[in-house]
Amino acid sequence: VVHWLMKKFNIPLTVLSHLGGHSAKRTHRAPPDEHGNPVPIGFLIMKTLKDYIDSTLSNQITVRTGTTVTRLLQRTDFRTGVKCIYGVEYRIRADSASKEKETLEADAVILTTGGFGCDRTNNGVMSKYRPDLLGFPTTCGDFAVGDGVLMGQEIGAELVDMDKVQLHPTGFIDPKNPGNPTKFLAPEAIRGSGAILVNQKGERFVNELDLRSVVSKGIIDNCAEYEGTNSKFAWCIMNKATQFLFGDKVLDFYKDRLGLFSVATDLADIASITGCPLNTLMKTINEYADAEQQGICKKTRKVVFPSSISVNDREFLIARVTPSIHYCMGGLNINAAAEVQEIIPGKVVGSHRHIRRLFAAGEVTGGVHGNNRLGGNSLLECVVFGRIAGFRAAALNQREGFDSGCLKEEEWTLVDLREVRNTDDKYGRNTREYRFNLNGSLQKTGLKVGQFIAIRGEMDGEMLTGYYSPITRPDDEGVIGILCRPDYKGGPIVKLLQYIRPGCILEREKNPEIWFLGWWNWGFTYASDF
Ligand SMILES: Cc1cc2nc3c(=O)[nH]c(=O)nc-3n(C[C@H](O)[C@H](O)[C@H](O)COP(=O)(O)OP(=O)(O)OC[C@H]3O[C@@H](n4cnc5c(N)ncnc54)[C@H](O)[C@@H]3O)c2cc1C
Structure with a gap:
């Protein structure tokens, strides 16, 4: 779908981010606009698709708001x-x-x-x-x-x-309205750019890039409640290098428009704003810099250090962040x-x-x-x-053959791969069920017990054909499944199936086509799902 959004709708998902809990940079988002302003990715996708509906499909789709x-x-x-x-x-x-x-x-x-x-x-x-x-x-x-x-x-x-239910560790506490139960999200990329979290003693207590659940628990277990609320909170500290990596313009939105960051000139200023002891803060930063040198923080097991930090840094941004319900x-x-x-x-x-x-x-x-x-x-x-x-x-609406079955004797039908299920537990080691969509969501195969289908597809100029007994029931709607071994015992057609990715409905140019020939009488017992 990333390629679909990029190619068909020109959505520039060109920036790769390393988010919390990920082992590599793999989250696509859009770069800032020409003025350097952030482009929220959900908004961009929704707006582009809505514009497409308004301009191209308006005579087919009616949107009722309110x-x-x-x-x-x-x-x-x-x-x-x-x-x-x-x-x-x-x-x-x-x-x-x-x-x-x-x-x-x-x-x-x-x-x-x-x-x-x-x-x-x-x-x-x-x-x-x-x-x-x-x-x-x-x-x-x-x-x-x-x-x-x-x-x-x-x-x-x-x-x-x-x-x-997921708690996101970094909902911003707005110092002007700390009790507001709805929080602005401090985006994952803030920690992904190297922001560190400290408790009220000025100590780091968690790998900032760990899973959201781990970081949230870290805050709940190690931090104090924000005054006048029941919310445990941590201080989120960004030095200049981190701000640059995240995007200064983007930060301006949170800092100037929303007032969610305080500006601190140096560590002493952070100590006076947060109330954390300066000595502890200095020790924390020195330990973090050492850990970066060694490639691992022994205390929190952090191994990715997106940006460097030093006790001599100037111009910090600091925010109060609290675990907030984020996703179900x-x-x-x-x-x-x-x-x-x-x-x-x-x-x-x-x-x-x-x-x-x-x-x-x-x-x-x-x-x-x-x-x-x-x-x-x-x-x-x-x-x-x-x-x-x-x-x-x-x-x-593809009702053709709805009652009589959609696969026709002696006729080839083009099908899409829906999913590949690992069936080791059910049918023995190294077995897979390949489930294909019938072209109509409510269509049935029309096969009878004992009937087989032929499958063919072309790979490297060679036409491969295999014969299978469906593993789905004749009255299952919209789907037909076959059982294969994904190794050499599966026969030549399995080689072809391995090149097909489920869900590639609209990307046929990248995928070999699979055709079903319904049906083929071999007289073996029907391999039922029961
Ligand atoms: C602040 C924030 C930042 C996020 N950032 C990211 C991110 O960067 N990347 C990411 O992958 N995910 C992110 N998420 C999660 C992601 O945005 C949501 O999970 C996603 O938007 C859910 O989309 P949805 O279409 O399922 O539902 P929603 O976007 O929640 O939309 C549901 C819609 O249904 C409407 N609705 C509800 N009930 C009814 C009803 N009875 N009748 C009519 N309409 C109804 C609502 O009004 C709403 O318009 C973020 C979430 C939040 C809160």
Whole structure:
């Protein structure tokens, strides 16, 4: 998606940053504009895509702002229990006092309502899953109250990792309004440029480039509360070299426009502003400089030193930073096609299925980031799954063969690789399931038990063909999977499959094409998922 954004929309994701918890520089962002002003990357992506919709797709897409979706419209097939979404109920915000609601019917609904980081209610999502975090400030917008999660839950969608809520270690405390529960974020790149964190004694206590969870815990365990608040806080110190690396113009925004930094001429000035003993501060800086020389800080295990610091430095910037709720790793469970999942009651194996016509992408989803999201990965996830969700939602209208099956005897069909699953636990060592999208999201293969498919694809001018029994069920919708060994025992077609990356829907020029020939009778037993 990075190349897609750069090539198709000219978004200059040309700057690579080393963010906390990463082992290398790998986060793409845009350089400052021609006046040296910062370009917030989320804003840039959103604005570019919105401009594209306004200019190129305005006759196909209607954007309704000022509306609050309140419910998903759903039908259940009482024979099979399969749920199907057919639209939403919503309220015009200006009318929020009135109970009147309107409905909008749709072929598909994609939920992109964000997380629940700003839910401060006593009986809300945060209080249910992480009551211990209710007193923490947040960097999230006041709309992030978990509406999508609740609407999904109401119709039986599965929620995953709901207790995994990320604290960002560096929400700025504004000295003019320290009790404000909403904080401006001190971007990850501040620490990535070499800013150090000290406690009220003037001591460093953590590797500033460690995971957000580790740095947040470091502040909570080692620092004092900011006066008049319940927030533990650290002093964030930037010398000239760090300021330069981060971008002076960008810092001006936080310093001059928002008043979130104090200026200190030298270490003695830092001591008088922060109340930290000067001797300890000098010792801390000297130890840090030594650690940089040795390539490791033995106390905090820091090994990357983005910029050098010395007790003789001048013109520091210092800020007060506090752990703040920043991101919700939990949310609606989706599969690799961005389809929202539900648990089939009473099933142990093959226990999930998708809720028809309901997709989700972005922070409303759960399970994508594990215990703790790395910086930069949310916008990445939004674009990856947003694109897949849009593509699969649009593919709902490909109804051809919906009942009879979309693979035709003696006819080749072009397919996309959806995902590669490691199935060592299920089918034995060194096995993989390759799952392909059928062209329509609700199409079925039409294969019967015992029927096989042929797969072909061209590599280096050679046409490779293989024959496989699908591992997915004949009535699975929108997907067909085959089981392979990714080594020499997998046969020549596996060589080809290894060159195909999942999700490369629109980048066919870079990928070999895969075609399915449906179907092929070999009379072996159908290898079912059960
Ligand atoms: C200060 C800050 C800085 C960040 N920086 C980065 C970064 O540099 N890199 C990175 O990868 N991630 C970053 N993140 C995280 C990332 O920005 C978010 O996770 C991401 O924007 C989530 O996108 P989303 O589209 O899923 O939801 P959101 O951006 O939260 O958007 C949700 C939208 O849904 C609307 N909505 C909610 N409920 C309803 C409803 N019932 N009806 C109608 N509309 C509704 C909201 O009004 C909102 O417009 C940052 C987050 C914050 C708070």
